[in-house]
Amino acid sequence: MMKISDLGEFSLIDRIRRKAFRSGDVLVGIGDDAAVLKVRGQSKRLLWTVDHVVEGIHFEKGEDWKRVGRKALARSLSDIAAMGGVPKHALVSLGLPRGMAVKKIDLFYEGFLKLAREFKVSLVGGDVTHSPKDFFSSVAVLGEVSRDRCILRKGARRRDALFVTGSLGGSLLGKHLRFRPRLREGAWLACEGIAAAMIDVSDGFLSDLGHILEESHVGASLDLRKIPISQAARIMAGRDGKTPLRHALEDGEDYELLFSSREKDFSWMKAFKKKFGIPVTCVGHVIHQPLKIFAHDEKNNTFEIKAKGFRHF
Numbered sequence: 001m002m003k004i005s006d007l008g009e010f011s012l013i014d015r016i017r018r019k020a021f022r023s024g025d026v027l028v029g030i031g032d033d034a035a036v037l038k039v040r041g042q043s044k045r046l047l048w049t050v051d052h053v054v055e056g057i058h059f060e061k062g063e064d065w066k067r068v069g070r071k072a073l074a075r076s077l078s079d080i081a082a083m084g085g086v087p088k089h090a091l092v093s094l095g096l097p098r099g100m101a102v103k104k105i106d107l108f109y110e111g112f113l114k115l116a117r118e119f120k121v122s123l124v125g126g127d128v129t130h131s132p133k134d135f136f137s138s139v140a141v142l143g144e145v146s147r148d149r150c151i152l153r154k155g156a157r158r159r160d161a162l163f164v165t166g167s168l169g170g171s172l173l174g175k176h177l178r179f180r181p182r183l184r185e186g187a188w189l190a191c192e193g194i195a196a197a198m199i200d201v202s203d204g205f206l207s208d209l210g211h212i213l214e215e216s217h218v219g220a221s222l223d224l225r226k227i228p229i230s231q232a233a234r235i236m237a238g239r240d241g242k243t244p245l246r247h248a249l250e251d252g253e254d255y256e257l258l259f260s261s262r263e264k265d266f267s268w269m270k271a272f273k274k275k276f277g278i279p280v281t282c283v284g285h286v287i288h289q290p291l292k293i294f295a296h297d298e299k300n301n302t303f304e305i306k307a308k309g310f311r312h313f
Helices: 009-019 065-082 102-118 183-191 205-216 231-240 244-250 268-276
Strands: 026-028 035-038 044-054 086-096 122-130 136-146 161-165 197-200 219-223 257-261 280-287 293-296 302-305
Touching: 044 065, 065 086, 065 102, 065 136, 065 183, 065 197, 086 102, 086 183, 102 122, 183 197, 183 257, 183 268, 197 205, 205 219, 205 244, 205 257, 205 293, 231 244, 268 280
Parallel strands: 086 122, 219 293
Antiparallel strands: 026 035, 035 044, 044 136, 086 136, 161 257, 161 280, 197 257, 219 280, 293 302
């Protein structure tokens, strides 16, 4: 009998995707950062996403519970950002060990609600159940986007330039708990017509680039000299022996935006940095060879690399 560990995370998702029923109101279902739902008679589309935070996987025991609550919401908000949307409402479900201190839940919601107020997200309900061992949460967020501004993973085309916001790698040193979901940045990129395909970098740059390539049926050429490497990635490289570049390419939970653009005038990059205070970097371009990723290093060597990153199974 096949086990989940044999199948793998993304093969499991695709297995469910092939079997799932889709009504006529579903414009985009399983396979993107959020589902896109049609609303009759309106110019908006609904976005619906869900994400989990599990003790021992997304945070370690002894962590600040305000940061855990903040992260629980921020992960789902990052999915809405990747669609160019605006979050509106949230549902929270919790799995709680019987002996868990009530104070921890108070702190969880303190962190959650502080971020919710910042982005004007209403907490409208949820559920609580018993967990036999560790804490977990599931946060579903409903958002909206103009029907002509919704950015999917499948929009990349040959000769598009590839961009990423911020810097990459080393999120385990703290960024994974305190990152800011790029909601304003994603909405701006969509509204200005700059992003053609977009995803948030949660599983790792190469892995999430692979999702865009798979949905768009294209490949990519990367200039490894341009990859924006974070200081945290350099610090981690000094501890574990992996190169800073490898951390930047493979580490998960950066929650930056990775997108393709057909815009040939790059003057918008200066406006982006001035408006949001973070850089955006062109790291390569889209090619016609589906699912292939070719990299160019500082010695002008060209070689193929695989879409590596975090996998749950």
